[in-house]
Each structure stands twice: as C-alpha cells, then as structure tokens.
Amino acid sequence: MNLIYLVFAMALVTYIPRMLPMVLLQNVHLPIYVKQFMKLIPYAALGALIFPGILTSTGANHMEPAIVGCSMAILLAWLETNLIIVVVGGISGALVMNVFFL
C-alpha cells in the first residue's frame, strides 16, 4: 500500500494531542494547583528535552562537539545575548570540535 496513507495516519495522531486540550479547555476554570502545575510545565519540558538528548545530538560515538556546543550555548545564554546568537554560537562550538574530531 502507498506510504502516503501512513503519512495521513501519522499526521492524525500528531494533530490530536495538539488540538484537543486547546479546544476543550477553552472555558474551563482550573484550580490553583493545576494552574501552578501548568506554569511549571515549560521548565520541566525544556529540562527533559535538553538532557540527555543533547549528548548524542552531534553523533552517537563522540560527545566532544556536543559538550563544547552545549557549554558555549550555556555561556551565551547566561550573558542573556539574543537567542539567535545562542543558537549560532552553539552550532559553531560543535562545528569547531567536529573539525578536530571527525
């Protein structure tokens, strides 16, 4: 069978978790604990999304470029430079190390 039907099925199960809470929770009044829980979700999600995934982001066999890129990004973010500079700086850090290690 054609792969395009698989793409449709994947699109559907991707869209549903995105859409349902957005539409259903529109007029719901939530208790304070739940509100607080939701306020903390972004920090929790970011922590989990960053680590340990970042360690293998520049290739599974050598972590040096990822560690240097990560340190570079932490430094730039700590100095509160523009987000684009953090991204470009992180990639550059990884690239410099990759040139040495690959």
Place this chain on the structure above:
Amino acid sequence: MNQVSEKENFFQGVKAAMPIAVGYIPIAIAFGLLSKSVGIPSYVSFSMSLLIYAGASQFIGINLIVLGASWWEIVVTTFILNLRHFLMTATLSQKLEKRASRKWRMLLSFGITDETFSVSSFQSQEILPRYFSLGLNTMAFVAWNVGTWLGLFCASGLPDTVKSSMGIALYVMFIGLLIPQVKKSKSALVVSILAIIINSLSSWLSLGGTGWGIIIATIFSAAIGAKFFTREESE
C-alpha cells in the same frame, strides 16, 4: 486601529520565530537528506513535513519504515511520542487570549511544537494574542518545509562536519530559552533540574522509550514543583 495592532502582533510573532527558523532549517535539511538517502520517495518526505510537522516523529517514522516496522507500530510510536504536546497545548490553552474562537484554536494548535511552545511560554506578556501565535507558527512552519526541500534537492554536497554539527541546533535553542528563566526563578531552576534527573535516569536505565521518558519527567517534576512552590509564584 485594531487592524494595525493585529498586524503588529503578527510580525512580532514572525520576529520571535527567527531563532526557531535558524534551528529548524538545518534539522529539516538533515531530515530531507536522510529520507532521500534511505530511498523514501521525495513526495512522501515532503508531505510528512507538510502534514505531520513534527521533527522527532518524522525522523523516527523514516527509521521505522526503513526497518520494515508495521504501520500499527509506526502510528502508535508516533502517538506516544506526541503525547507530550497534550501537556503543552493544555498549558497554552490557558494563555491564549479568550477571544480566540474554536476555529482559531484548531488552526493554531496545528503549529504547536516543542519550539513554538517554548517561545510562546516565555513571552513577557501574560496573555498570548492570536495573531502573534499565527505569525510565530507560520514562520516556523515555512522554515521547516523550506529546509525539507533544501535537504531533498540541494544539500547532498554539504560536508559531514557541518551536517553533524547542525544536530545540536534545537538543543542549544532550548538552552537559550531556559537559562535566563532559571536565573530569575528558583522554582524554574529546581523543576528543570528535577526533569533532567528523571529523564536521564529513565533514558540511561532504558525504562520505556524516549517519548515516555520526556512525558514522565515533565509531569513528575512539574507536579512536585507545584506542590512546593505555590507560594513563590502567587506573589
């Protein structure tokens, strides 16, 4: 007057999406390249970026297709991987301005990814204008799809060092979003460290797949944080 501010909101959203675009284009190029190199037809990869629009799901989908997994396995894996967006949209549903109608919400929710969610969460204004979200989502979506095309048709000549260095792009964007927040708030710091610990344990001890690890780490650390930090945030 109202018209002007809607237009302004839209372009503020587009501007806020620039770091996302910088992160998306290389990853999408990598996606295009990878899917082409393993022999997936270009129209399939392109429609994945157009209709699924979720990086991790697309990469894992390609992987599973190549491994010869069944449709059932691929669809269930995709679903589990995307359950974390359930938490994200639930959170954003509270921040989005009330006059955003059901149709608006159905449209805007398509554009919610880890990255657009994070950028909208840390917007300084308490209420999220719908035209801001529209601008943010549109710009990010365009970058993802343009990157896919570049990967499919132009990028095979890139050196390996450049290709593998780009894998870090989205992670460093997350770092750029998170660090200024944890400098300001103790609850943010504690909750994100907690999430890192839980996710690392689940990943290193191989408890369940990547999708579940992120969901469990997010729920537990936010729940513990909410229990201990209710007072700080309500001030």
